[in-house]
Amino acid sequence: xxxxxxxxxxxxxxxxxxxxxxxxxxxxxxxxxxxxxxxxxxxxxxxxxxxxxxxxxxxxxxxxxxxxxxxxxxxxxxxxxxxxxxxxxxxxxxxxxxxxxxxxxxxxxxxxxxxxxxxxxxxxxxxxxxxxxxxxxxxxxxxxxxxxxxxxxxxxxxxxxxxxxxxxxxxxxxxxxxxxxxxxxxxxxxxxxxxxxxxxxxxxxxxxxxxxxxxxxxxxxxxxxxxxxxxxxxxxxxxxxxxxxxxxxxxxxxxxxxxxxxxxxxxxxxxxxxxxxxxxxxxxxxxxxxxxxxxxxxxxxxxxxxxxxxxxxxxxxxxxxxxxxxxxxxxxxxxxxxxxxxxxxxxxxxxxxxxxxx
Numbered sequence: 001x002x003x004x005x006x007x008x009x010x011x012x013x014x015x016x017x018x019x020x021x022x023x024x025x026x027x028x029x030x031x032x033x034x035x036x037x038x039x040x041x042x043x044x045x046x047x048x049x050x051x052x053x054x055x056x057x058x059x060x061x062x063x064x065x066x067x068x069x070x071x072x073x074x075x076x077x078x079x080x081x082x083x084x085x086x087x088x089x090x091x092x093x094x095x096x097x098x099x100x101x102x103x104x105x106x107x108x109x110x111x112x113x114x115x116x117x118x119x120x121x122x123x124x125x126x127x128x129x130x131x132x133x134x135x136x137x138x139x140x141x142x143x144x145x146x147x148x149x150x151x152x153x154x155x156x157x158x159x160x161x162x163x164x165x166x167x168x169x170x171x172x173x174x175x176x177x178x179x180x181x182x183x184x185x186x187x188x189x190x191x192x193x194x195x196x197x198x199x200x201x202x203x204x205x206x207x208x209x210x211x212x213x214x215x216x217x218x219x220x221x222x223x224x225x226x227x228x229x230x231x232x233x234x235x236x237x238x239x240x241x242x243x244x245x246x247x248x249x250x251x252x253x254x255x256x257x258x259x260x261x262x263x264x265x266x267x268x269x270x271x272x273x274x275x276x277x278x279x280x281x282x283x284x285x286x287x288x289x290x291x292x293x294x295x296x297x298x299x300x301x302x303x304x305x306x307x308x309x310x311x312x313x314x315x316x317x318x319x320x321x322x323x324x325x326x327x328x329x330x331x332x333x334x335x336x337x338x339x340x341x342x343x344x345x346x347x348x349x350x351x352x353x354x355x356x357x358x
Contacts, residue, residue: 014057021050049112056100063093102346103174105353110211110287111177116153116280120165122185122204127195129162131188131203134337136166139182141339148172153273154261161194167261167277169212176211181348182310182341183209190315200316204309210280211287221278227251228271233262250274257281311344313337326351 024047027033034040070086106112117139121132143150154167170179185206192201233247247262248270259277261270314320319333326347330336 014053017050017053021047021054024050053104056096060093060096060100063089063096067093102349105349106174106177108177108180111180112174113176114169114171114212115176115179116210116212116277117168117170117179117182118165118208118210119163119168120206120208121158121163122206124201124203126158126160126162127192127201128203128205129158129160129164130194131162131186132165132205133158133162134188135186135205135207136163136168138337138339138341139168139170139179142341143168143170143172143175143339145339146172146175146178148175152263153277154259154263156260156262167259171212176209178345179209181345181352182207184310187309187312188315189312210284212276213279213283221252221275221282225253227253230267246270248274250278252278252282255282255285257285323347 024043027043028040028047033043067086067089070082070089074083074086119132119136119139121128124131140150149171151169151171152166153169154165156164156166158164185204188203188205190201191198195201227250229249229251230245231247231249232245246265246267247260248267249258249260250271251258257278259274259281261273261277263273264270310323310325312320312322312324313333313336314322315333319331321330321333321336321344323329323344326344328344328347330343332340
């Protein structure tokens with residue numbers, strides 16, 4: 001039952017991870033280790049990262065060994081109760097191994113980070129804004145399924161329904177790595193509830209994903225490069241709309257990047273949130289520049305760009321969610337819209353990781 005899995009060496013070399021961990025732990029044991037605080041912090045972070053791979057691998061390997069030993073004993077002395085327990089243990093091991101193999105595909109330098117998810121409605125007014133809100137709910141439900149923490153950094157409501165845009169911060173292990181494949185244009189086909197003639201409409205919304213940059217990474221932003229505007233928060237009206245100019249918009253003049261926040265009633269808090277968004281975006285821009293050099297050497301490799309249509313969600317005349325990159329199709333649209341997007345993420349990560357295995 002478990003003979004097909006002995007190591008994950010086909011995905012990456014676990015023994016090299018173990019060797020690096022041992023070498024770093026030897027450095028930490030030295031009396032002078034903490035003399036250089038900055039270097040020591042980097043080593044501690046590296047040790048933590050390697051342990052996240054080595055320790056689960058060792059636990060699963062021990063579980064496989066224990067299960068094989070139990071299977072051998074049961075072949076000599078059958079016991080129905082123990083056999084049922086073994087089957088349960090093996091099922092748990094299969095799930096753990098599958099999750100580990102998937103996570104092993106997240107080897108990007110920022111994949112371990114939290115994610116900033118930005119959703120924007122495309123052209124089409126109320127219909128597109130409703131679609132953007134539906135996508136936002138889909139990602140919120142996905143994050144809740146994962147046990148991730150959510151924070152609304154910015155929300156711009158539509159005039160009649162839906163949202164013009166939203167920025168969410170999703171915090172949890174490898175949130176950015178899992179959400180990275182979601183960047184692109186998402187297309188909806190349905191009979192519009194806003195059309196009195198019940199005609200079929202096509203709507204678009206774009207999704208951008210950025211890694212959340214921690215305080216240890218220095219992103220230099222000069223005050224002279226910023227234009228900061230304050231304005232009243234917009235929305236559907238009522239008590240949720242601020243009566244004072246507490247919303248903040250920051251424009252980074254050299255790059256043209258614009259961030260905004262109106263989620264808080266405090267102008268100070270909104271400014272801090274908008275600056276955090278700006279830092280994340282500028283970090284991603286620099287990372288994209290570096291990645292472009294590598295991409296130029298491998299022009300034939302398909303990649304996700306923010307302007308590409310990556311997935312279509314068809315509600316009528318049939319139900320189907322089709323990922324155009326992997327050709328994975330799922331007929332249960334309602335389940336997908338309730339956050340069950342892991343099959344699409346897994347298919348993309350596995351497809352993207354195939355060349356590295358050759």
